[in-house]
Amino acid sequence: MSVTVLYFASLRDAAGCDSESLPVPASLGALYADLRVRHGFALPAEKLRVAVDGAFAPWDAPVVDGCEIAFIPPVSGG
Amino acid sequence: MSVTVLYFASLRDAAGCDSESLPVPASLGALYADLRVRHGFALPAEKLRVAVDGAFAPWDAPVVDGCEIAFIPPVSGG
């Protein structure tokens, strides 16, 4: 019963890894709140989008066993 | 005592030549009015710009011996 969390850009630098496997959380918001404390992420959740299994998702999307979660900091391509 | 008149696009087709040498006219407007009758130009002077010696000129610009005059029909480059 776990999920994979992907880190990009400043979140990856802060986490010190590309991804990690974690127990299934109660919600996406609860997961990010925990991770923010643990990794010292500077960005509040309000500045992020979230993606589940490779597609943008609402913050209240269900989190199920085996899913892949990515927190998307403000983008800066172009 | 003559001027050179250059013809482009539909004016050239109607005149049947690229240019011709003509006596110095009283004015650019008088010259075009004469040519319009002689060559059957469809375009009235109001639709044209005029250039003297390679630069756009007002219709009341002086016409002097040896100058080169071009009547510029509406352009369609691009």
Added chain:
Amino acid sequence: MKRFAIATEPFDIAPLRERLLADAAGACASFEGWVRDHNDGRAVQGLFYESYRALAESEGERILEEAMQRFEITSAACVHRTGELAIGDLAVWVGVSAGHRGPAFDACRWIIDEVKSRVPIWKRERYATGATDWLHPEP
């Protein structure tokens, strides 16, 4: 080096684009006009472009100098073909580099609009019917 040129033969874009490069430029907008197979509902087979070359070159240059003044851009250039062109041929190219994309786009569009309305170049279309027509659009 001149910013505007008339080309009587097909021309390559790559060396023109090279000239726009600059370390301070983060954006490049370009425009190409191609010969289209139709116009105003008529099937077009090809075009002939004629210019009053001396005046086209000086007026084209003036447009590009004006663009350099009007917009916050690094570099700008334009080349216009004359002669016989077939469907798909490149008729005109405009390129603009700038620090930021807003001025690059705005200047590129302004230049092609001005070239189309001010530079003494005329288009004769050749139609599928065999007829040809000089285009003298209302300003």
Added chain:
Amino acid sequence: MKRFAIATEPFDIAPLRERLLADAAGACASFEGWVRDHNDGRAVQGLFYESYRALAESEGERILEEAMQRFEITSAACVHRTGELAIGDLAVWVGVSAGHRGPAFDACRWIIDEVKSRVPIWKRERYATGATDWLHPEP
């Protein structure tokens, strides 16, 4: 064939432009983003672009499909680099062909604006001081 792509190595524009050609297209607008030697008043020595590739590709494709619906255009494509880039390197290319120039310009600009705001790609700047910084601009 996909309209949007991530390129992990330098890419050529010429074959991308070729794909936009169409007999009914009279206009082609394109945009290039280049690595600039400064940003927000700091001297920049180079960039690193990272993407969430799967999502970047699907979101990029969605933007180009939306552009095809929103604007009267013939074809549209975009390629974005990732990895280490030096000053002057091509970071992103957008090309749009259309019957007329208005929609070509409008769509080209809309696409680059949407790519910059929606596609999960991040830029890390490397400054003359040796410092580096991820850019996470306010939306």
